[in-house]
Amino acid sequence: MAISAITEQLLAAKKAKGVSFTDLETLLGRDEVWIAAVLYLQASASEEEAQKLVEALGLGSEFVEVLTQYPLKGSLEPTIPTDPLIYRFYEIMQVYGMPIKAVVHEKFGDGIMSAIDFTLDVEKEEDPKGDRVKVIMCGKFLPYKKW
Template sequence: MSSAFSSFSAVSDKLFQAKAQKGLTFDDIAKAIGRDEIWVAAAFYGQAKPDAEELAKLSEVLGLSPLQNDVSAQWWPMRGDLGPMPPTDPVIYRLYEGVMVYGHAIKAIIHEKFGDGIMSMINCKVTVEKKPDPAGDRVVLTFDGKYLPYSKW
């Protein structure tokens, strides 16, 4: 992995290698274990925490020895590790740029429609879809997060 991911665990490396050897997509794995593809990718990057049942299913799908042996009960996800800031990866930088360019406008619209509060990223459903377009395929990125009024956070 690149230096931006040097803090990732040996378990992440094992997951990525097994995924590549099996020729599976994140969506293939997600369907096999009953999760969505974004959650599966987040787990591979150490940013989501699989429970014992999910670890067993991952082990089976990827043909690995039980991952419970590799993941201690004290392991916690490392959320928010994008590497250097601003991000240097072009895809991650464009997402970062989107928030820099549209962040205030999105915030204003959230406040107009909901009031003073936030969109929670806890239990947020994220989807990435491909939308054909004559001018070039489009990426449709959806964040489906729960609204929390200021008084709740």
């Protein structure tokens, strides 16, 4: 998976400052996953949000314009991802995608879950057998229109 040179600079500045996504969430009042999407150029920040991010990362004002541009969404290559964590999400969709689709259709009807009117939260759930990753996706249901 290729990461843009701009994202590399943003992440390097974040690391150099010792700032976490949770720290940035507190600063901006936006979810840490959304902030990560901004740094990976998959979401766009407002001018004010971009300015706060750039200042927190100790970067020049030229990054404000970059972070406020409308992104070209979708950064995965068209091949099967090889990063183990990202691959597991691919595997989950391969195994459970059709069952999830069937359950959504049964509960809501023929339609999709929006990825625009959408939130995604990542939580750590402590467990004596090994901590758990809890991913919560919440998207508006959009029924297919008949005409």
